[in-house]
Structure formats: structure tokens, C-alpha cells
Amino acid sequence: MREFPLIIFTVATQLACGLTMAATLFEMKGRPADAALMRPLGLAIFPLLVMGALVSMFHLGRPLLAWRSVVNLAQSRLSLEILATAVFVLLALAYSGFWWTGRADGRWILGVATSLAGLAAVLAASLPYMVPMQPAWNSGWLPASFLGTALLLGGLAPAVLISWKGNNGLLRIFLGATVAGSLLLLLSAAWMIVNLLRTGDPFAASRFGGMLHVLLSRQAIWLGCYIALAGLLPSVVAIRLWPEEGATDVAITPAATAVFVVVLFGAAAGRAVMYWLGAGFEPF
Amino acid sequence: MAARAQIGFFVDTTRCINCKTCEIACKDFNDSEVGRRIRKVRTFEGGEFPMVFAYNVSMSCNHCEDPACVHGCPAGAYTKRATDGIVVHDPERCIGCRYCTWLCPYGAPQYDAREGRVRKCNLCVTEIDQGRQPVCVESCPMRAIEIGPLAEIAARPGALIALRDLPTPQWTKPSSRYRVRKEAQA
Numbered sequence: 001m002r003e004f005p006l007i008i009f010t011v012a013t014q015l016a017c018g019l020t021m022a023a024t025l026f027e028m029k030g031r032p033a034d035a036a037l038m039r040p041l042g043l044a045i046f047p048l049l050v051m052g053a054l055v056s057m058f059h060l061g062r063p064l065l066a067w068r069s070v071v072n073l074a075q076s077r078l079s080l081e082i083l084a085t086a087v088f089v090l091l092a093l094a095y096s097g098f099w100w101t102g103r104a105d106g107r108w109i110l111g112v113a114t115s116l117a118g119l120a121a122v123l124a125a126s127l128p129y130m131v132p133m134q135p136a137w138n139s140g141w142l143p144a145s146f147l148g149t150a151l152l153l154g155g156l157a158p159a160v161l162i163s164w165k166g167n168n169g170l171l172r173i174f175l176g177a178t179v180a181g182s183l184l185l186l187l188s189a190a191w192m193i194v195n196l197l198r199t200g201d202p203f204a205a206s207r208f209g210g211m212l213h214v215l216l217s218r219q220a221i222w223l224g225c226y227i228a229l230a231g232l233l234p235s236v237v238a239i240r241l242w243p244e245e246g247a248t249d250v251a252i253t254p255a256a257t258a259v260f261v262v263v264l265f266g267a268a269a270g271r272a273v274m275y276w277l278g279a280g281f282e283p284f
Numbered sequence: 285m286a287a288r289a290q291i292g293f294f295v296d297t298t299r300c301i302n303c304k305t306c307e308i309a310c311k312d313f314n315d316s317e318v319g320r321r322i323r324k325v326r327t328f329e330g331g332e333f334p335m336v337f338a339y340n341v342s343m344s345c346n347h348c349e350d351p352a353c354v355h356g357c358p359a360g361a362y363t364k365r366a367t368d369g370i371v372v373h374d375p376e377r378c379i380g381c382r383y384c385t386w387l388c389p390y391g392a393p394q395y396d397a398r399e400g401r402v403r404k405c406n407l408c409v410t411e412i413d414q415g416r417q418p419v420c421v422e423s424c425p426m427r428a429i430e431i432g433p434l435a436e437i438a439a440r441p442g443a444l445i446a447l448r449d450l451p452t453p454q455w456t457k458p459s460s461r462y463r464v465r466k467e468a469q470a
Contacts, residue, residue, distance in 0.1 A: 002382075061380020061400025068359040068379050078358040078383050132455050133352060133389045203389075203451045279386060 003275035012052030017118030018154020024111030042099030084124035135204035141191035152181025160256035229266025290369035292459030299428035309423035344405035345392035346458030389451035446470040
């Protein structure tokens, strides 16, 4: 699939955005003594973004000219996306740097700024796809799925990749974000399918018939992975991990780590379906 | 973005016999590899027996009045000439992101994996600038393809912008006009 680098780029950016929001929330609501628990995730934000950006270059036919992608800022939504992502990467560099050096003063303020830049980058990333010439993408389900992925992965990562010690209130917030993100993904998947049932625009309707058929036959396995692994599994995990009153320690386990990897795969499968819906079809 | 004197294609589909000479001339002029057709003759079929029909539409870039490729290209590889409205793609500036191939409703920009960049019809600007005709116009044995000022070709009897099987012209305002049989009318 030619869009494979873009799948990694968008999911990595959304994961980084979610981690930034989680780390910032951790600092604002958590106990200062627990900050060391969040450090690995705070450190991961910048390398994740760099990895995503580097992989995205493989999508280009001429990667050495990638710098030209911001030349048309005045008109191109794609240039705007690249700029928003670049701002996020720069702020993430500083934010991860704060975690690296252990500098805590002012870190939450930088966290809020980086989170806002991350959300802006995630939303800006959805804009290039929302054009009338791509009727399968040109709908609110697409930004909803981008935001849902950020919320899901940002909630799930600290919930399953950190050993919790008695901070149940914060764990519940992260598990709640996980459920909210997975529900948003389920909603966007349903919205995507309902969008394909539109018949008002003859051009769109002529393409949607074929898309819907293939989506529910050849692509059904990936759609199923998306719904099961990124839409349903996280909620089941959140219910299982929901801390009882008075519970203290929740230790990180290999199974919990495996759950994160599986959910990440589900999110990537959903993104693959999205790219196939638009880029996989001839204009007419 | 309106050009001073927009040039456009006039394609008389009632004359087209689907010989694809225009395609071959275009491929030859642009040195296109197998599989890439900057100009493409599409055949549309419809109706129900015994009232069936088929018609051919020869199409390349429509040099739209409101071109999505020019607006969308992040690298600024597309420009619309102010003098005649021809949408010119500069392959040297192209980064091969393929965003224009998603934006164009007519499939005009096509990715060339061999070169890692997109190519599209530049309306043979090198020929036009020397007072000659584009190679598709020159080669058509049926004289089904012409170019001319948009104001002139749009005023011809039967000239249509919207066809039955094509995307709506409202998105990009294509500068091509077609003469078609009744069955192909939108």
C-alpha cells in the first residue's frame, strides 16, 4: 500500500499528541512524587514525532525535496498541516527535553502549550483530506477518528504502561479517556459507513456503491480489526482495570503491554481503511 | 485566478471513433511510460436493451478556471498562466506527494513512479508558444479536438460543460467544452 508511511505518520502524531496531554494532566493532577512514573512516556513524545516525520518522507517520490512542502502556505492545506506538525515537533523537543533533564518548574505550562499544538496538528492533518473531490473523506467522521485515536492512545498508554501506586483518581481519568476515545472511533466508523450510503450527489453515489461493497467484502477483515481492536477492546480493558475503592497498586504486566500493541495495530488498520477509501479509487 | 483570455479544449464526442490516436501522440510527445495516459479516451456505456448507447470522451487536463491542483500543491509546482489560463506543472518543483492526484476530479495529474513525480498535460505550451497546435489536436484524424479561447468555444452550438458521467464542473470550473449526443447530457 503506497500510503503505508502516512498511516505510521498520522498514528504516531496522534499517539504523541495523546501522550503530551496525558503527561500534562499527570503533572497537574498527580502527586509530584509520582512524576518519575510518567517520565518514560514524556521522553517518548519527541522521538515518536521524529520517527513519524521520517517515515512520512518515504511517501514522497523525491524525499530530498521535502522542504518544499511548505512553499504554498497561502493556499495549500497540506502546507498548513506540515507547518502545524513542525510547530508541534519543536515544542515536543522542548517538552521531552524537560523530562530528560528532570526540570519540573514550568513544565506543566510547556505541556499545555505542546498539547494545544498537538491538537492543532491533529486537526490540521485532517484538513487536506476534507475536499469535495474525495467524497468518502469529506465528512466529519475523519477529524473525529483522528481526535478519537489521540484520545484513545493517550488514555490507554499511561493506563497500561505505568505501574500505578494508589493514584486511583488519575487512573480513572485515563481509563475514562480510553473509553471516550474508543467510543469516538466506533462513532466515526459508523459515520463513515453511513456517509457511504448518501445518494444525493450522483458522482459520490456512483463511487460509494463500489466502495461499500468492497469495504464489506475484501476490506472487511481490516474494518473488523479496527472496530474490534480499537473500538471495543479498549473499553473491555478499561472495565477490567477500573480500580476498586481502596485498591492500591496496579503493576504493569506483559499482557497489558500486549494490549497496547494490539490496540495500536487496530488504530493503524482503521487508518489503512481510510486511505483505501479515498486513494484506492480512480476519480471516475 | 481568471486568465485574461482563457484557452480551452473543445471536444466533439460525436466525431470521436475511439481510435486513441490523440492518446498515442500525447504519450509520444511527453515520453510517457506504459500505463500513464496524460490524455485518455474513456468510453461510457448505458441504457437498457434495446435502447443502449456508448460514447467516447477524450480528456486530459481541463486547465480549470479554479484549479484544485494549483491551490492544493504544497510545493508550488503548479502555476496558472495569466495570459491564457494554461495550468502548467513544473516537474522540477514536484516533490511526488501525489496530493494533486487526490484533488483533481478528472484524474489529470498522474504519478510516475519511475521519476518519483507527477506529470500532466501542459497543453503542449512549448508548441503553443511557437504558434503551433497541441499534438492531440494535430493528430486527431476526425478533427474532434480543438483548442480556442474559452469564450468562443463555450458559445458554440451544443457546447456543454457538464456531462452525464463526469464529476460536477462546479468544483473546479473546467475550461473544456464538449459536444455530445443526447444520451451523454447531464
